[in-house]
Amino acid sequence: MQIEVNHLVKEYKRKKDPGSVGKALASMFHPQYDVFRAVDDINFQIRKGEAVGYVGPNGSGKSTTIKMLSGVLTPTAGKVLVNGLEPSKNRMKVNKHVGVVFGNRSVLWWDVPVIESYRVLQQLYEIPENRFRQNLEEFTELMEMEELLGTPERQLSLGQKMKCNIAAAFLHDPEIVYLDEPTIGLDSESKYKIRKFIRRMNEERKTTFIVTSHDFQDIESLCRRIILINHGKLVVDDKIENVRKNFDRRKQVRLELENNPWNQKTVFEIPGVEILHSQESELVLEFDSEENDSIRIINLIAEKTRILDVSINGQDIESIIRDIVKQDNRK
Ligand SMILES: Nc1ncnc2c1ncn2[C@@H]1O[C@H](COP(=O)(O)OP(=O)(O)O)[C@@H](O)[C@H]1O
Ligand SMILES: [Mg+2]
Incomplete structure (x- = not known):
């Protein structure tokens, strides 16, 4: 290797925040240190x-x-x-x-x-x-x-x-x-x-x-x-x-529809599927790929209107990392 x-x-030694002016004066002569572990x-x-x-x-x-x-x-x-x-x-x-x-x-x-x-x-x-x-x-x-x-x-x-x-x-x-x-x-x-x-x-x-x-x-x-x-x-x-x-769970489906039954709506029929964007002919949905699947979503839409175009995107690496950090912070 x-x-x-x-x-x-x-570990870095850091001066403790004295908390008040009086204590700050005292700490000029007798600074108190905290030990901070930057790499663990x-x-x-x-x-x-x-x-x-x-x-x-x-x-x-x-x-x-x-x-x-x-x-x-x-x-x-x-x-x-x-x-x-x-x-x-x-x-x-x-x-x-x-x-x-x-x-x-x-x-x-x-x-x-x-x-x-x-x-x-x-x-x-x-x-x-x-x-x-x-x-x-x-x-x-x-x-x-x-x-x-x-x-x-x-x-x-x-x-x-x-x-x-x-x-x-x-x-x-x-x-x-x-x-x-x-x-x-x-x-x-x-x-x-x-x-x-x-x-x-x-x-x-x-x-x-x-x-x-x-x-x-x-x-x-x-x-x-x-x-x-x-x-x-x-x-x-x-x-x-x-x-x-392993971590790319959130998927986005972007659809172009002949007419959009969800135009201006904010709620989609399937729980866990969010409407990110909805206009006359464009609908963008986001969902967790472990809870829902795109085929089921697309089938439901196809029952109501004609689909002209569809694309499915995963998360970029930056937002995947952000999610992992969020999850780690909750531990
Ligand atoms: N010389 C130092 N004295 C005290 N604390 C420090 C010193 N250098 C860095 N730190 C602290 O250690 C932590 C990690 O810093 P750093 O390695 O620069 O992080 P990054 O590069 O990931 O932004 C931070 O909280 C920073 O404030
Ligand atoms: Mg740095």
Whole structure:
């Protein structure tokens, strides 16, 4: 296994909310701490060449996990092994084979041309000149960023900056790359190019990826496997197609009808079938596929009017995940 995470825990000490001004003054001198468990006994393993989406609501512990994987933070308990080594104890050695991109942080210097920052990385990672050039050429072509290399970072747009940071993370031919919110706040054109680039690195170089993102288009277009965490605990670890199969219960039927007997109505005859939308010729129903089936619904409609067209859709992965989190929060 390239990456092994065993019973991983991270606790942060947080100053207690003093509750009143008087107590706040007192707490300046004797602050009281709470222990907050941001990552709570997580286990997973990742093989070389996998692309894993690490998802979960805000504050669920994704970035904290990535920081432990890259050795920035030391685990409170449990263990991370990357190529058999603990990143927090062998940071330089491990990170020789690892690239990291944090969506809200840049590795480039603010006021020197991007290429100068790349040269510093080249020295740091001891990248041979021909390898450096080959990579730079390939990356700039793939992400269409030739003209950015001579520009200082401060003159780049958010999307351009991210492209430059992503290229920076790949210059030393890493085996593993962690991407923490790589497309946050970006325009769709930049997102598209970045996804294309990452897919290419995964397919051609077999680079292993762990990607956290709010944008499920990132996850769907890049990852085959998903790890969902909630309140620091692992909830689902499976192939995306299995998550879809096992949890996609809510279905929508969209019908075009010659005339719609439910026009403007809000209640459908079969219990559990909701009318989402109903106009003269269009009817949209939603139901739980474990409680009802579409054939029965369509038969009932066909008895009353002529059906001109019908389509049935499942949930997208984002709303499936949202439902799983809701269910987990009720536990
Ligand atoms: N340095 C820190 N000190 C105290 N609490 C922190 C620190 N960093 C993160 N947290 C808390 O830990 C939880 C998980 O944070 P994070 O890993 O950033 O979540 P995510 O990336 O999933 O949004 C949050 O509740 C956050 O407020
Ligand atoms: Mg985060």
